[in-house]
Amino acid sequence: MTLFPMQGVKVQQTPPMCSTMKKNKSNTLDRHELRLKAEERFKISGLIPESTTSPAEMQRILYELPVQQIELELQYEQLQHAYDQIQQQQQRFTNLYNLAPVAYLRLAPDSTIIEANKTIESILSVKRSDLIGARLGGLIAQKDLPAFNDMIDTAFQTGAKEHCEITIGNIFCRLDALIIDNAEECCLTIIDISDTRRAKEALKHKEAQYRSLFEASQEGILILDYKSGKIVDANPYISHLTGFSFNEIVGKELWKTGFFLDKALAQTAYLELQSKSYNCYSNVILQEKSGRAIAVEFISYVFYVGDEKAIQCNIRDIIDHNRLRDYENTISKSHKETIHALSSMVEVRDSYTTDHQKRVAELSVAIAKELKRSPIEIEGLQLSSILHDIGKFNIPAKILVKS
Structure with missing residues (x-):
């Protein structure tokens, strides 16, 4: 190939160093087009050697040209490799974006959907192509629309992250909105919290059931803090049994409530539960607020609230039980006689x-x-x-x- 037509000097072109590089028609630049542009720019630059150039200078130029060509080809190879890596990274992030369990959207200030990932289809059961250009506000339940609009307006006004919980169809969703890059678009995430909401409702219902049983129980129940032994809760029957109101005993240690005649026994029962999970005492004598003494069965055990320990004490009036037992013993004795x-x-x-x-x-x-x-x-x-x-x-x- 003739690089310089003057003086009849010919130089062999160096074989391209990037010939072994992976070919990719979608991202490989048009070499012929680049060649034409380079020759055009070279002519305009005025860098064509004059015919008076000395042979030594010409030899140096002829040496420099292929070296620089090789350098450019190496740089091109590096750039192509970097470009391929960027493409691979972009594909990975695109896959993560589309396969994430959270729906990602870009919204205009009027809630028009500009972009969305594929997850939105599984959450809303609507094709992504049908959502682009539609207003998200039009899909939200009427009762939740004010909360959604307030969230979007506040996010655009303050730039702070905002969230709300709304209903779309029969799906309970949590929305988080954040303004980034510019004030013309809002990034929004949608998480399906239907299962979580139903679990919370079921838990709330079960808690109400247990609370009802706790309050309706015909034996006194005290809940103690495991570490201090102080009463944190009591059912209404405690007041019926002892005459002391809830406010009079809550926050006090078991042995300082005023109805345990044997304070040492109450303290011993609590201390035992630091090393074992259950104890039971029969014929424990309590004193009502009025001064009357009653015999009870006192049962305590340790239970867990999450990772924390607590103590439940059941106090059962056994006066009638003792009377019945005495009567049965009398009848049995008479029968045997x-x-x-x-x-x-x-x-x-x-x-x-x-x-x-x-x-x-x-x-x-x-x-x-x-x-x-x-x-x-x-x-x-x-x-x-x-x-x-x-x-x-x-x-x-x-x-x-x-x-």
Whole structure:
């Protein structure tokens, strides 16, 4: 190839260094077009060597030209490599942008959608092409439109990040708006919070249910701070049980409430829960505000609220329970005495049965224990064995019909 037509000097063109570079028709520059532009600019520059140039100078120029050509080709190769990397990075960011779980939009001040990623299609079930140019405000539920408009207006006026929660169709969404680059566009993110909202509603409903059970319980319930032992909550039945109002006991340690006669027991019960999760005390004596003493069962256990520990104390009035137990014990004792009296009458009537029923009862009890029967079953079997010969004793008819 002739670089300089004057003096008939010919120089071989150096093979391009970038010939091994990856070809990409979409981003490779038109070399022929560049060549034409370069020759045109070279002619205008007036840098064509004069014919009077000495052979030595011409030799130097001929040496410099291919070297500079190689430098330019190396630079071009570097630029092309950098361009390819930028393209790859841009593609990665485009994929992240379109596949993000959050919808990204650019809005005009009147909420017209300028750009959106593909996620908006899965959230709103509307094609992205149909959304471009539409006003986002037109998709928002009427009741939420004032909140949305206030958010957009405030974002454009202050430039600060703003957010709101609105409904689009049957989807609950959180919107975050921020003005960047210029005051003519707003960057907006949309997150589908439908599942979160439903979970919150379900949790709120469950909390209301538990609160209702807590307040309607027919035994006193105290909630204590685990670290200090102070009462943080109490149900209404505590006031009914002790006569002390909620305001009179809240914030106090359990042993300083005024209704524990045995303050040391209350403090011991609390300290035990620092090393174990449950304790139970029966026949604990409390003193009502009026001064009357009552017997209760006091049960405490540790539970978790998130990562924090708390203590629940259940206080159950056992006065009626004790009365019922005493009555049952009296009836049971009377029942046993009657059976033994009848057994003695049989033995008096028939001397051959003396101690026979007792031995049968003892044998029955031994067999029952071997069979691992419950205490109640064993007791019933013992009494039945004592009575098994009761038929030998006849009660006169005139006694049975006597009124």
